[in-house]
Amino acid sequence: MSSTHEHKEPMIRISKRTGISKPKAWGIRAIALVLALIVAGLVIFAIVKLSPLKVYATMFKGALGSPRRVWATIRDTMMMLCIAIGLAPAFKMRFWNIGAEGQVLVGGIATAFCMINFPTLPAPVLFLVMILASIIAGGIWGLIPGIFKAKWNTNETLFTLMMNYVAIQLTSYSVAKWESPPGSNSVGVINQNTNIGWFPSILGNDYVLNVIIVMALAVGMYIYLKYSKQGYEISVVGSSENTARYAGINVKKVYIRTMALSGAICGIAGFLTVSGASHTISTATAGGRGFTAIIVAWLAKFNTFVMILISFLLIFLEKGAVEIASQYNLNEYASSIITGIILFFILGSEFFINYKVNFRHGRH
């Protein structure tokens, strides 16, 4: 019954590419982005019946229309970037740290704790204490799943995911503890009158210090991953555990150390938000950025400078969509829809960078 097969090649054959030039790869990503903007534009058109071009112009205005808006965009970009920088070493090691959201929150809690409890410390000391506290808190939050992964190969994706919610509850607990005024179920602005523990404004701007810190981290992480001995160990472990063992690298130690580092930097992001931006703490402090940053880090292929670009793009969309929402009486969740569409396209485009699609040609 099987003897009458025709000689047939499959319609589409997929093969792995051995390599692709950088311009070509970025070209494919750019095409995906344009397609995504077109689709998103059509969706917007379907909803508000406005020319997509006009909509995008409104978005531009919303994100970059005034110095105040520019700074808000920069502030949020820095926050997203900081988390993505924290995730980079973990992802480079092929360790799925989905727990940034929680690591940011515990960093934020630690910062708020210091602001509330040590108002008498001199400002420089307080800053040092706050940053250390947030590093330790975030580091521990990353360390725990790291240790279990190293020792017992406990699934890190699910572990870090659960840690997020433990952190969220811990935040709710702290909010209830520090509630002000009582009954408001919020902490309110901490040290509103004294501004103790707030980032000082530099050159008349509140967020300059955020930019300095995150940019320093970006450069530092870039150098760490690219030039340091530990960074080298991370990439070997990420490529092949066998090779790492061959080179005498202690794989478990690298897992644990890198996760502590990853969590610590996410903790700093919490510090930036609480001390340098919102001056309060709530379960919305991380605001889902911990999840979005995962996508940023992944798409940037661990390159911290590419992360700046992608973080900016996403925050730009978010701010722009909020503007559309207020201008046309819609709600701001439009930004999540647009972000989702764009990310779907960019994720899909990676396929065409890694694989070649061959269509059948008449050979037989």
Add this chain to the structure above:
Amino acid sequence: MTQIISLFQAAIVFGTVILFGATGEILTEKSGNLNLGVPGIMYLGGIAGLVSAFFYEANTANPSAIVAVLLATLCAFLASALGGLIYSFLTISLRANQNVTGLTLTIFGGGVANFFGGSLNKLAGGVGQISVAVTSGGFRTKLPGLSHLGTVGELFFSYGFMVYLAIVIAIVTQYFLTKSRSGLNLRAVGENPGTADAAGINVTRNKYLATCIGAGISGLGGLYYVMDYTKGTWANDGGIEGLGWLAVALVIFATWKSVNAIWGSYLFGLLSWMYFYVPGLTRSSQEIFKMLPYLVTIAVLIIISLRNRKENQPPASLGLAYFREER
């Protein structure tokens, strides 16, 4: 006594939402797909059910509860399955990373749901909230007769049909996975796609089907949340998202067995509501109490990795894309 009864009732209602989510995700994960888009999918299911019910009730003079319920359920299932289809296409056909795709789906689903949910509120008059009374009422109709059987009736029969549907789906899923040939083939795909492929099983088709149907089931959790838990209203409060992640946790807690998920979901419900009934808790220690479901899940995750019993492990190829290399 009434306190305990109302705690159990709250636990069952709460548990039902995540039982749908977890059962669907178990089916999906058994095919080797770790879909972190469950919250987004539940959002899609919830909003699709609500919107369809809203338009049906708004455009019909005498809306029938049965039609409304059927319509909402169908729309919820289809919308969620569509979410599963997006995920499937990206991860199976385009081999995109599963974690990143799932998280994006969560962002997207949440965006769609809250966007339309918020707009519906506005459409309904701008003040207050919309309500789909007839549909929600249909969903909340209790079993006639049985709910008056005193304590027993209150405990077991005082819920809308979806509580029982969730149990039935969980049992059927378990039966399908362990007792049917198609279920066996599906599990083989999730465990070892290379072996399944060699045995003549269509890996791609199995993954697509499991992921889309699984998403459809998960989405019913969102529908139940909207129709019963919040009684046919919409609030942009992120409630579904939290429950969606809890559903993912429940999958681990149930060690990938949907029958375990039934009692697991009610236990999660108990743990989540317990603070309300434990006397003497301050508001802050209540929040610590609410950590319990997640802590318990972490404990289970650690125990299964320590004990290393093969039956309790995640499907062996969970999270990995399958590519039959050029031969």
Add this chain to the structure above:
Amino acid sequence: MVFLETATAVQMKDVTKRFGEVVANNKVNLELKRGEILSLLGENGSGKTTLMNMLAGIYYPDEGQIVVNGKDVAIRSPKDAYDLGIGMIHQHFKLVDVFTAAENIVLGLEEKGKLDRKAIAVKVKEISDKYGFDIDPNQKVYDMTVSQKQTVEIVKVLYRGADILILDEPTAVLTPQETDKLFAVMRNMKADGKALVIITHKLHEVMDVSDRVAVLRKGEYIGDVATTDTDPQKLTDMMVGHAVTLNIDRPKADKLTERIEVEHLTVKDKDGINRLTDVSFTAMGGEILGIAGISGSGQKQLLEAIAGLQIAEEGSHILYKDPEGKEHELLGKNPLDIAKMGVALSFVPEDRLGMGLVGDMDLTDNMLLRSYLTGRGAFADRKAPKKLANNVVDELEVVTPSIATQVRKLSGGNVQKVLVGREIAMNPTVLMSAYAVRGLDINTSYTIYNLMTEQKMKGVAVIYVGEDLDVLLELCDRILVLCGGQVSGIVDGRNTSKEQIGLMMTQLQDKEAKA
């Protein structure tokens, strides 16, 4: 009528299969009859498995014809093969660990509905009783011994109605007792009129179980002979062919010094199976010690044990004697410990891109793998590796766009040069290499041979695991022959014949005597 039509089960006519440039099978002709066991004999890389994979639907032939039961057929998938009654038991079992035997057996069958475990168990029992298998349908695969897993694979094939069975090196993983049991089952199947092919290197098994032997060598069909008309010596001659002169330079070093002493080395794998059993030998500085053996005879474990990558059983020792005469125990140390002890040990593993090199990194960073910890401070020094990469590229004539190219983009030969170049640059006192010339062209191979010899003349103890006996005989001073994880002998490379080694590879001398 049935008998006439089916006397010949399979006929392969002028079958050719190429992989890129490599011709795996060149116009091979093979005939398989019902009610016979055919041994397919040949060295590694002679194309046995490739040939059989074309019957099993894994590969599709480039040229030639396959006739099954008198009909010209095209077999494009394992399913097609099953439909024709052909079943192959691969070396690497295709089983789902968490499933029971019965579940694995019925996996993928085109039947819908309920999984009737009872009915399946009954049918499995029927098959087991008929041929003498010992199988518990409800046992989970992860609880099974290798032999039990193999039984499941065979029953799986029979359950699907196969009457043409191909077994790819089925005894490689079995104990002698299990092998006897398998052979008994095979004879029962033969008596039942089934056609069987067994791929093997073990001559005594060939003599024991088969009716006819077909020999392949380097992808060519050498011939077939009735088992009763031949003996192990004749088969070995067919298998290895006549010695070829390669003219590899083999100078003698002035001085030999003991460098590595391996004593009673026993290594088990994670399934608890012995991969090395009581291996003892000494490697000398100033000589090349060749390791011969069918692949999978424990070569990998031996080298990895010396390199600090294997856990050995109690009672095993690997002593390193440094130039000052001091002894160091290497077992229980990791590669870094070994390096810190001042032992300059270079290792060119078999898996070049999975162990020796990082495919995604460029040449410089791969040079760094062995030296990234040198120097003070937190930063890795890339100057020296860069220089080294340039040196390796120049001296070994590595073809690469630049030293900033990812190594996985290089061809196999160039990848190997990068790896060997790096390892030699460590100024080792011990140099180990596994299949260093596999997949390389003639010129590159000679480059590698010369490098090994150069190291030897410097007083390095070179351990060379190889598969081409002609090369081993011309390159090595002494040759250790492994067979099934045991040392079957250590011979002088200068006055031993290829046939002698071939025989030692396929049978343990003393074990054969007992049998």
